Amino acid sequence: xxxxxxxxxQFSEPPIFERGAPGRSGASLAELDVxxxxxxxxxxxxxxxxxxxxxxxxxxxAFRHFLRLSQWNFCIDSQLxxxxxxxxxxxxxxNEWAARIPGFLHLHxxxxxxxxxxxxxxxxxxxxxxCEVSGMDACSLQPSAGAQGELVGLMMMRAYHxxxxxxxxxxxxxxxxxxxxxxxxxxxxxxxxxxxKTADGLTHPEDVLRALERxxxxxxxxxxxxxxxxxxxxxxxxxxxxKLIHDKGGLVYGDGANTNAIMGWARPGDVGMDVIHINxxxxxxxxxxxxxxGSGPVCFKKHLEPFQPxxxxxxxxxxxxxxxxRPQSIGRVRAFTGNFGMFIRAYxxxxxxxGPGLTQASALAVLNARYAWxxxxxHYTDPVPQPxxxxxxxxxxxxxxxxxxxxxxxxxxxxDYGFHSPTVYFPLVVxxxxxxxxxxxxxxxxxxxxxAAMIAIKEEAHxxxxxxxxxxHSTVVGRLDEARAARQPRLRWSK
Ligand SMILES: Cc1ncc(COP(=O)(O)O)c(C=O)c1O
Numbered sequence: 001x002x003x004x005x006x007x008x009x010q011f012s013e014p015p016i017f018e019r020g021a022p023g024r025s026g027a028s029l030a031e032l033d034v035x036x037x038x039x040x041x042x043x044x045x046x047x048x049x050x051x052x053x054x055x056x057x058x059x060x061x062a063f064r065h066f067l068r069l070s071q072w073n074f075c076i077d078s079q080l081x082x083x084x085x086x087x088x089x090x091x092x093x094x095n096e097w098a099a100r101i102p103g104f105l106h107l108h109x110x111x112x113x114x115x116x117x118x119x120x121x122x123x124x125x126x127x128x129x130x131c132e133v134s135g136m137d138a139c140s141l142q143p144s145a146g147a148q149g150e151l152v153g154l155m156m157m158r159a160y161h162x163x164x165x166x167x168x169x170x171x172x173x174x175x176x177x178x179x180x181x182x183x184x185x186x187x188x189x190x191x192x193x194x195x196x197k198t199a200d201g202l203t204h205p206e207d208v209l210r211a212l213e214r215x216x217x218x219x220x221x222x223x224x225x226x227x228x229x230x231x232x233x234x235x236x237x238x239x240x241x242x243k244l245i246h247d248k249g250g251l252v253y254g255d256g257a258n259t260n261a262i263m264g265w266a267r268p269g270d271v272g273m274d275v276i277h278i279n280x281x282x283x284x285x286x287x288x289x290x291x292x293x294g295s296g297p298v299c300f301k302k303h304l305e306p307f308q309p310x311x312x313x314x315x316x317x318x319x320x321x322x323x324x325x326r327p328q329s330i331g332r333v334r335a336f337t338g339n340f341g342m343f344i345r346a347y348x349x350x351x352x353x354x355g356p357g358l359t360q361a362s363a364l365a366v367l368n369a370r371y372a373w374x375x376x377x378x379h380y381t382d383p384v385p386q387p388x389x390x391x392x393x394x395x396x397x398x399x400x401x402x403x404x405x406x407x408x409x410x411x412x413x414x415x416d417y418g419f420h421s422p423t424v425y426f427p428l429v430v431x432x433x434x435x436x437x438x439x440x441x442x443x444x445x446x447x448x449x450x451x452a453a454m455i456a457i458k459e460e461a462h463x464x465x466x467x468x469x470x471x472x473h474s475t476v477v478g479r480l481d482e483a484r485a486a487r488q489p490r491l492r493w494s495k
Contacts, residue, residue, distance in 0.1 A: 003418050003449035004079065006474050013068040017493045020057035027059075072476045074420045080446050082372075084391040084423040084435025085178070085230060087260050087282035094352060095285060095345035104344055109336040113321045120320035123313045123337060126347045127297070133358070134256060134276055135269025136299035140308045141338040146257045148333065149277025149296030150184035150224075152309060155330045156275060156300065157222055157251045158188065159307040163328060168221040168250070172211055174203040175429050176229035178255055190221055197429045201231040201384045205240040212248060220250035227268070228258045230427040232369065232388035232435075234266075242272035251275065256299075259283045260439070261366055261390035264359025268299075275300040284346035295342040309333045364440035365390040368447060372436050375451040379458055383430045390437060396458075397432030405461035405468045407432045412479060413460070413471035417453035 040047045057065070074081065081088035099105065107119055127139035143149040154171070161168055171185045175197040182192035195211045198204055203225060212220065223245045227235040235241075242252050254268040256276035260283040268276045280286045280295040288294070300308065310329045311322035322337065353361065366389050373382075373392035380394040396407050411421030411434075423435040438447055461468050472478060 003446075003453060005418050006415070010071055010476050011068045012476065013065060013072075015493050016055045016057065016062070016065050017053070019061055019065060020055045022056055024056045024058055024061075026057060026062050074415070079418055079420065080438065080442055080450055081420040082422045082436045082438050082450065083420060084232070084393070084437040085257075085426065086288070086423065087258075087279075087390070087437055087439060088288065088420075089260070089282070089285050089439045090441045091285050091287050091345075092349060092352065095348045098348040099341050099344045101344075104340075107340075109340070113319075117320055119340065120313055120322070122347050123340075123343055124315055124320055126343050126350070127313065129347070129350045130278060130297055130299050133259065133263055133267070134278065134299040135267025136276065137269075137302045138305045138308065139297055139299040140312070141295070141297045141343060142309050142333050143277065143296040143298060144334055144339055145294035146255075146277055146279040146282070146296040147180040147184060149279075149298045150180055150253070150255065151187055152330070152333050153253050153275040153277055153298045153300070154184055154188045154190060154224075155333075156298070156304050156307040157253065158190070159328065159330050160251065160304055161221060163307075166249070168219045170215060170219045171221050171253075172208065172215075172223045172245070172250075174207075174225055174229065176201060176203065176231050176233070176427065177224060177226040178230055178257065179426075179428075181224045181226065181255055185224070192224075199385075201229070201233040201386055202237065203229070203235055203241060205237050205244060208241050208244050212244065218249075220245065220248040222251040222253055222274075224253040224255065226255035226258065228261045228389040228391075230435075231384045231386075231393050231430070232391040233384060233386045234262070234389050238271040238273075246272070251304075257282055257296075258390060261362055263362040264355060265362055269301065275304055280342050280346040285349045286342040286345045293339045293342060295339040295346070297338075311337060313337065361440045362390070365438075368438040368440060368442055369436065371444070372438055372447050372451060375448075376436075376454055379455050380434065381432075383433075390439075392436050393427065393430055394434045394436065395430050395432040396434060399458060399461055400432060403461040403465045405465050407434060409468045409471065410434070410454075410457055410461070413457045413468045414453060415472040416474045417456070419450055419453055 076088050076090055103118060107116060113120060123141055127141060130139045131137060143152050169191050170193050171190050172193050172195055173181050174195040185192040193211060193215050195203060195207050225235060229235060245252050251274040254273040254276035256268055257279045259278050275298060277296045277298045281288045286295060306328040307330055310324045310326050310332060312326060314321055314323045369388050369390050369392050373388050376394055380396055381398050383395050384393055396410055400406050407424045411424045414421045426433055426435055457468060
């Protein structure tokens with residue numbers, strides 16, 4: 001069986017400003033039944049002097065325009081999307097049904113608590129479920145992304161230290177952590193101190209101890225550790241590492257973005273971590289949505305509870321409310337209560353799966369990644385001598401030396417075989433990294449097809465390197481100058 005190749009009809013499509021005709025409209029407005037206002041006379045200099053130049057199109061024209069553009073794109077609903085670290089999980093359609101229940105969909109965020117009991121209860125129940133999964137005591141759903149969860153968790157750690165009259169600045173971070181970890185420290189006015197990568201990809205207590213002795217004095221704010229880490233490895237020495245940090249008065253922040261690998265098997269709270277974030281879009285099947293709408297709840301132990309953001313969803317008897325009377329809180333971190341539509345979707349997924357279902361999802365995520373690794377490790381370089389968890393890291397560094405074909409070329413060529421690329425060049429500690437995360441819902445057949453494509457590209461690189469270097473060949477838009485697109489973006493349409 002071969003992978004579904006990208007074939008079929010794709011339309012070229014101009015910008016929508018080049019479609020339509022003057023006076024054409026996609027909406028029928030009611031006749032004007034109020035006095036007309038002369039905007040220029042009424043608003044003077046504030047009034048717009050020239051036409052806005054908006055496209056005037058019919059509804060079918062607008063609909064087709066966006067549908068055609070969407071068909072140029074790659075999405076999890078059409079094929080495997082093994083983007084390691086991002087966990088492009090399938091989004092079950094029942095989540096969408098639940099998120100569209102009118103009582104949830106149309107609720108105004110400023111509805112008084114007494115009239116929003118159902119929504120508050122969903123938030124409360126979701127928080128309880130996330131505490132159960134993470135082994136923590138309490139949860140704030142507010143952060144809008146994993147990275148914002150990190151910021152919030154670190155702010156809570158700082159507030160905790162400050163409440164005790166200390167203001168330590170150093171946060172120890174293993175090199176195998178996600179790149180957002182040191183960035184969140186800097187944003188918080190904290191100093192990230194690197195713990196070097198080790199040969200087996202694990203963080204060892206001896207290395208943490210050495211870094212503590214070398215760097216800290218009495219300045220230990222805490223440790224920030226991604227688990228499973230960005231090499232796809234479970235940090236098995238965590239209990240000893242946590243103890244070292246606690247003994248120095250520090251707190252342990254767990255980057256729980258990779259919870260998809262461990263749900264039902266291991267809980268950060270049980271190994272002594274103080275605070276973690278979880279990305280609902282990576283573990284609990286909410287959409288990534290092109291960089292948003294994300295959701296990165298933070299879960300934490302009791303001693304951090306007073307510092308959590310407000311408002312806090314609380315249960316009082318049978319009623320639910322938003323509590324803002326928290327004098328030690330770090331305050332508001334976003335508007336209203338968080339990304340509510342994502343809460344409904346995540347809660348639906350959790351109820352649909354139940355505890356055993358979530359546990360099985362993690363087992364299958366790991367099984368699929370190990371299967372992909374076992375099939376590819378003899379064809380690409382295997383830099384981590386450990387069985388992987390939910391994602392595996394391989395490298396094509398040797399292929400580049402032999403053929404001149406670079407990691408980005410392999411990534412682009414995969415599109416011609418009908419697959420989105422794995423994450424490339426990350427983690428930074430592995431030259432030529434290809435980080436593959438199939439996720440739990442992919443079948444063995446699909447993974448076999450992906451493996452076959454990877455092996456075929458390696459053979460092409462030896463036989464016809466130009467073919468790979470100039471890929472993709474089958475997509476509507478070919479190879480883009482990505483650096484230029486990022487540095488000199490043209491975001492405005494002009495004739
Ligand atoms: C390990 C890890 N930490 C943090 C993040 C940041 O999360 P977000 O993209 O939601 O800000 C990610 C994102 O994929 C991640 O994989």
